[in-house]
Amino acid sequence: MPSTPLTSVADLTAAVLRGDYGPDPESLHAVGAFWVRQSTQFPGTDTKYRNYYLVLRVESGFGGCCVERDQLDSVIAEELSGSSVAQLLRDERTPVRIAALDAYLSLTRPHREAEQAQVFMLPHGTPLQRAKARDQAIAGLLDIAPGMRVGLIGVVNPLVDAIRARGGICLPCDFNMQRTADGTEVARDMAPVLAQADLVIATGMTLSNGSFDEILAAVRLRDIPLIVYAQTGSAIVPQFLGHGVAAVSAEPFPFSQFSADPTPIHLYRDAGADARAAA
Template identity: 40%
Template structure:
């Protein structure tokens, strides 16, 4: 049986200790880069702007979403030629997550992240909106069939549209607040939302803002399924399957929205 860590900090400690693979002090980040992009799909009313930090270690690229306007040249300079061990102790959480993602991508690459067996799903389509909808359908397919109301952490229009199409109610939650495309208020904190949900759908960016363990704790305590959709930490989150995480949609860099051709996501499910 594969052991699951008790927290992101514990998984990071395992990596630092060389418990999961090569001694991280012997590996260096050859490249670090920022990806900044905006998206507004035809027919949609909401504009998204995203910043992502990526770190390359050997053949592996790890990524972590950033809060707006936090990606700087200094951040990149701190990463380049640093050892993985150094990056895993960096004061900025996004750097630690990107480095951990790259390290785990190298030692347990998809479709076997965390030692689990994943399923590769090709996401294709003639437009950005088509690909977004198909990615959303893949993610929502990971929810158990009996789910009726979902706490959605990280508002993505196509995910909400897919839930609406399946008559699954949702509570949108995002640090950015505001309203959804359908005029629904977005809760800025989970504590503000009603508690009558029976599943959680959580963005991998919760790793970068250090809230993931809180959501996993809620899911574990209430015995609710938690499904993660992960561009951030795609190789990290499968390690928590069976330990508060029901399923993961893992999407390593480059993400579906950055490529006009076919993209591949890997889905992982908790073994029953």
């Protein structure tokens, strides 16, 4: 493990390349590369979620990165298999680096061996039932007091509902949505949200668009909690617990929307943050 605090994804990547987290990345290879296009629209709504994933397999580890529609060409899945993890961690394309880092850490730091992780099984059910169960678990990771302003970077409507059900005031921010299901305007610029929020909930996709480091720096400067719900980078974000991240809902590949059967998410809390809050 690195001896200095992590302040960015680049710090973590450099530590992995040094061998601080396990085997030399030069000795490991991406044996599989996948490109997934997926959309979701719940009955009775006019919101369609469109997701595009790059997934890499390194031995028994999988790494996933959700990207914007035109961020990568799907042919990338045909090109990356066979590359060493070290080569992928140095790739000029951010989503490739994130998927490779996630795959490496899912191999060397699996959730099943993490002492801080609590397994929560999403129930068998419809996509909406499973999404609501997931988002209730995420909203419950930290206490949301009535009137608390909760910045939501990456809007999922059931999570908006879960925040409001706890009395929180949701401050939504998203590149791809203008309004939430109940008509609340969604900001495109996250700077005002980060400046006003008492607590921030962000999606792992902030890793793929490069905004995670900015969010991390903002919450550390203001000393406010950051919760991350991560399909993208589910093995990456837990490494930042105690370094700006207070809690994580980590959902590794294969993701919950690809199954109706019970599937796990892994809930992490920074024990140090809980102790500081109680002091």
